[in-house]
Amino acid sequence: MRVRDVMRILDATLLTGEDKLDQEIEAACGCDLISDLLAFTKARMLVLTGLVTPQIIRAAEMMDLLGIVFVRGKKPTPDILAMAAEAGIPVLCTSYPLYESAGLLFEAGLRGRCAWPQAGGDPHDACGGTRDAP
Amino acid sequence: MLLECPVTGEDFQAAGEAAARLKRTLRQLGIDAATARRAAIVAYEAEMNIVIHAFRGVLSVDISPERIEILADDEGPGIPDIALAMQEGYSTAPEYIREMGFGAGLGLPNMRRYSDEFHIESTVGRGTSVRMVINVPSKGSLA
Numbered sequence: 001m002r003v004r005d006v007m008r009i010l011d012a013t014l015l016t017g018e019d020k021l022d023q024e025i026e027a028a029c030g031c032d033l034i035s036d037l038l039a040f041t042k043a044r045m046l047v048l049t050g051l052v053t054p055q056i057i058r059a060a061e062m063m064d065l066l067g068i069v070f071v072r073g074k075k076p077t078p079d080i081l082a083m084a085a086e087a088g089i090p091v092l093c094t095s096y097p098l099y100e101s102a103g104l105l106f107e108a109g110l111r112g113r114c115a116w117p118q119a120g121g122d123p124h125d126a127c128g129g130t131r132d133a134p
Numbered sequence: 135m136l137l138e139c140p141v142t143g144e145d146f147q148a149a150g151e152a153a154a155r156l157k158r159t160l161r162q163l164g165i166d167a168a169t170a171r172r173a174a175i176v177a178y179e180a181e182m183n184i185v186i187h188a189f190r191g192v193l194s195v196d197i198s199p200e201r202i203e204i205l206a207d208d209e210g211p212g213i214p215d216i217a218l219a220m221q222e223g224y225s226t227a228p229e230y231i232r233e234m235g236f237g238a239g240l241g242l243p244n245m246r247r248y249s250d251e252f253h254i255e256s257t258v259g260r261g262t263s264v265r266m267v268i269n270v271p272s273k274g275s276l277a
Binding site for chain 1: 174235240
């Protein structure tokens with residue numbers, strides 16, 4: 001699924017990243033806490049969140065995320081958007097809540113990665129593992 | 135190559151800059167994306183722990199072609215019960231920190247999860263030191 005498909009399905013507005021609309025997304029997760037997001041690292045991921053802070057952009061940058069969708073109609077401030085633009089991460093805004101947004105994308109074929117990584121488990125085998133494509 | 139970044143407690147404006155700098159450096163050095171991402175994530179978690187819990191600290195990173203060694207040393211309150219702090223979901227972050235999206239209780243577990251080596255030492259009233267190593271896969275072993 002491409003970023004532009006996510007935009008259409010969620011009836012979302014693109015706030016930055018027009019040149020990234022054709023990026024292919026392979027997975028998504030929804031969370032409002034930074035470390036919950038950082039517990040997943042997979043390539044070609046999108047995050048759905050209601051957390052509108054500069055730190056969500058910073059975390060997304062650390063994880064090479066391919067997009068951020070702010071749910072519940074939340075709009076980032078210009079400085080947050082500028083950070084996302086500099087990091088090259090497209091930002092969408094939808095009025096759907098988190099649960100509905102996730103449901104709509106899941107129904108359209110975009111899956112999460114798997115079960116939550118087990119504490120103390122082998123990080124190479126768990127969902128938060130490292131054997132993903134660069 | 136050695137990178138050293140001072141980190142200031144409570145400075146949420148600059149928080150994450152040290153980890154971002156590390157990530158850029160690793161990519162410039164030609165480290166593969168997945169390894170750079172793991173290093174950036176553990177460095178980010180370590181940096182945020184200093185910002186959230188300590189007065190000040192230093193994030194030092196030693197990069198060689200085989201491994202990335204990250205040392206997060208802080209002056210702060212220390213951790214009375216490390217085993218408890220390592221438990222997923224346990225957090226002592228105050229309410230105003232949680233409102234910024236922190237305090238999931240996954241900082242230390244994430245650092246351990248993504249590191250090939252993980253050591254933590256803490257003295258109450260003095261500070262905490264976390265050492266993490268991430269092995270760099272040899273070029274031939276990358277799929």
